[in-house]
Amino acid sequence: MPARPRVYRAEAVILRRRNLGEADSIFTVLSDHEGKFDAIARGVRKAKSRMRGHLEPLTRSRVLVAQGRNLDIFTQAETVSAYRTLHEDLAAGAEALYCLELVDRFTEERQPLPELYAFLIGVLEALERGAGASATRHFELRLLSILGYEPQIDDCALCDGRLPEQETLLSPSAGGLVCRSCRGAAGGGRLVSVPVIKLLRFARRVDTASFVAISLPESTASELQAALAELVRYHLNREPNTRRFIEGVAALDRQP
């Protein structure tokens, strides 16, 4: 990979912040061409900082970055999209934070992922417009495929045999759907219904806006959610933290 210039421009979504010392913060961002990286913003926590607010997590910004000795340094930042709804609506914000956590956990530093960046922007915009959890489902599936974890859902992941149109085992360790005769060798998984299989196949072909336009019965939506959550958990080797927050917010909605 060619060495990056001493000062470079990027467009980025701010994923997270860690405070450092009196007034500095380190931000982790996913950028359009540099992939994910950490950089420090000096004095950003002071009220008069010119970058303050432009480097808030869950914001899309244009940044100017200078190479530092250890960490690179943000020298300028300007908001492209502030995603106001995501900041003011708990449920929408929770979905968006979940997507950001997945990006952070699944990606390596400085590995350029322009396709994932463009896709993340699309999902944040869909969530901003009120698409809800179904945008997150589309994001999970596309994130997995962009990063090379796409589940095999056309034929049996183990024997390449044709899959009859019926409830089928989705096995993360086998890498996709598994036919009845291969089940024993699949090493666990969960049965998914025909509508969910069709949704998974449909999701590959369309953009987020078309995917969220389908209205799903509650049972199908929760089945899809559980199936994708299992794939995510398998490849990440853990449960994403934000999952609990999404559930906590949903519980608030149910209270009298």
Add this chain to the structure above:
Amino acid sequence: MSEPVAGTPEPIARLIHEFAKLPGIGPKSAQRLTYHVLRAPAEDALALAQAVGDVKRRVVLCGECFNITETDPCAFCADDRRERTVICAVEQPLDVLVVERTGGYRGLYHVLHGSLNPIDGIGPEQLRVSDLVRRVEAGGITEVIMATNPSLEGEATSMYIQRLLLPLGVRVTRLARGLPSGADLEYTDDLTLARALEGRQDF
């Protein structure tokens, strides 16, 4: 990890090690502080040791508002002249002093000890959130002012608590968002400016 030079007397090495744990103190600064203590009069050094010990021994959390205090309940909670129907919820104990310094608030406080950070796994159960709900449930409170930081985490915390308090019928308010004095309009972020515009006031 830079260890003290071999042959450094054990008490000195130990103090360097302890200083180096402090935020912003590197191994060199820790060494400098240690040798400063070593040269200082014995009473100064002992006063430092005493102060450090007292901080841990004598400072407790107020059982009502969870502010740090020497007495439980704290001075704010025990003060009968304060309005006992309003609670101002803040993230950190230091924020209490900041609000108090404005001189414009005479109600009670509630220290949450942090803000929600879903990605880092900081949920409401790690904060003093249920304690605040309990205080409101106990009755007598007419307004809760959410004075968390105007950051993603602070706002999420306020919105979450607002929703939690909704069924209790208490009035929940939050601090206005706008431009800090001395700021530059050109560099203000979109969200702040949009809210400042909405919250504009007549002269």
